[in-house]
Amino acid sequence: MLEIRNLHARIASTGTEIIRGLNLTVKAGEVAAIMGPNGSGKSTLSYVLAGRDDYEVTEGDILYNGHSVLEMDPAERAAAGIFLAFQYPMEIPGVATMEFLKVALNAQRKARGEEPLKVPDFLKRVKEAAASLEMDIAMLKRPLNVGFSGGEKKRAEILQMKLLAPSLCVLDETDSGLDIDALKIVADGVNALRAPDRAFLVITHYQRLLEHIVPDTVHVLYRGQVIKSGDKTLAHELEANGYAGIIEEAA
């Protein structure tokens, strides 16, 4: 589903290279964890996948279902089924959450040649998704993410993911700012979405999240490259020994 080939990317404004020859393949149905120390390029990778124009790809390619996404803007990538759950979801005053959800859902439906959802159907879907994440529907009457706690913002991201039903889900540090109860709810939400035709890229600093979202593969990112790949036992190894050993081993 996702194939990243020798990817190089830099910060557009400063020219600083962050991703330096990254290779990664994620198959449909797979949950791939990306782990790495701070500054290894984890969040940059998530932004580059989603198409944020603060970053420039200078070399290599990102193939999604066999096609390069580099020429697609973030909206086109989203409509094609790539979803980024943000580490720090934006607060946008003046944009009502419900209105935003409706516009986003219908924009994606339109891009796929589907009819817009009727209001009662839309509301039904939102209510069901909110209930499964134990979210108070009253929250959704507020402006987008404004005044939400850290945990509420993360739940709202998963709610959006549920509604938009993407095929490639990129979760950027979804565990940060969550207490253990919220973490379980969010992880259950993600696990419920696991499907043979959907892949996940779970970006995290800690092993904690991976106890709840058990990955098929684990990849260690360091200085903009994948330096080691393995199965879920690699995450346990990292938890026990830290990143230092693997970094030395790769060097």
Next chain:
Amino acid sequence: MNMHATPQRTQAETALVEAFAARLSELPGDGAVMVKRDDAIEAIKDGLPTRRVEAWHYTDLRRLLTSVPDHDPTANPKPLVPVIEGSEVLSLLNGVVRGKAPALDGVTFQNLSDKLTDGSFAQALDPLDADDAIGFLNTAFVSDGWFVDIAPGAKIEAPIELQNLQAGGQTHVRLPVRVGAGARATIVERQAGSGAALASSVSNLSVGDGADVVWLIVQEQPETATHLAQFNAELGKDSRLTLFVMNAGGKLVRQEIRVKVAGAGADFQLRGVNLLAGDGHTDVTMVLDHAAANTGSRELVRNVVTGKARGVFQGRINVHQLAQKTDAKMACNTLLLSDDAEFSTKPELEIFADDVQCGHGATVTEIDRSHLFYLMARGIDEKTARGLLVKAFVASVIEELDNEALVDALEAKLDTWFAEHG
């Protein structure tokens, strides 16, 4: 303006003087009114204000007023569907009253052309000060208008929409409105048209003691028109005026707002939305006087500027010595959508009372790129995403209006503007 007399008249000044000579015989008015007209054209002969006149510093009228078309008696604008459904519409087409006034309990309507000849109106044509260029222009040429008198205690549910429409040429109208003590009304001042007109319009509102008035100015002139307008109001004791101004058109626009909070306990609210596109110049200049104790005011102006448009907001609050316990706050926030867009803000406070709370603030921002990315990352295309963010920026001003039909109507105007210019 005499202070800045200039030896050589501009083309526009010459055209105005010639137009006056040509039209004089057909303009309505008794002797006293004609004397006011004559004084007014004399002031224009001395020269339109330039940037050296403080009140016109950001809008050099002498330089910017380049086209003065002749009055076109054949211009025939078509009445518009009112902004708010169910409004009573009164039309001014090509500068004259057209159609009959509706019968409305508690409201008397009169043609201004009648008032100009009945000996009761000359005093109302006095200039506000020596730099009152809009007053001079309007007094010299005013041809008609609606005089609206709302009886004390009358509660007028249906909005009254005063439509001033042009289809080219020159139009000059006045809208005097008197709202009696304890009365309540919503008035829409609709300024629109289809031609490269020179339009002037002066509204004079008197709000009686305890009265509650909502007044909306919706200006949607075409990109070729010059629109020079003035809104003057005086507020009685414990009265309330909410003024909403939306500018969404015009090549050269100046909207002056002069409000005197004259009665103790009165409250004035200004909400402004300026949507500026193309290469137009739009100036909103407010002078607000707090002249009595325990009065309040809030002014919130939001501007969205794109293309090569330029905008100006000058806001001056004078707190008189008597006006203790005044509570006045003014804010002007601008969203620039293009590199060539420009906005100038000049807030001023002049305070002679010692026990007051006054403040002002101004910001200029661009669309937040991270907000744009967030919306696009959910599949919303760039244009729609920018539209949502622009709407979010101005919608809070509109949503405060607390009238669903009104909010819907203004948001629809916002959508229309953004679909064209976003």
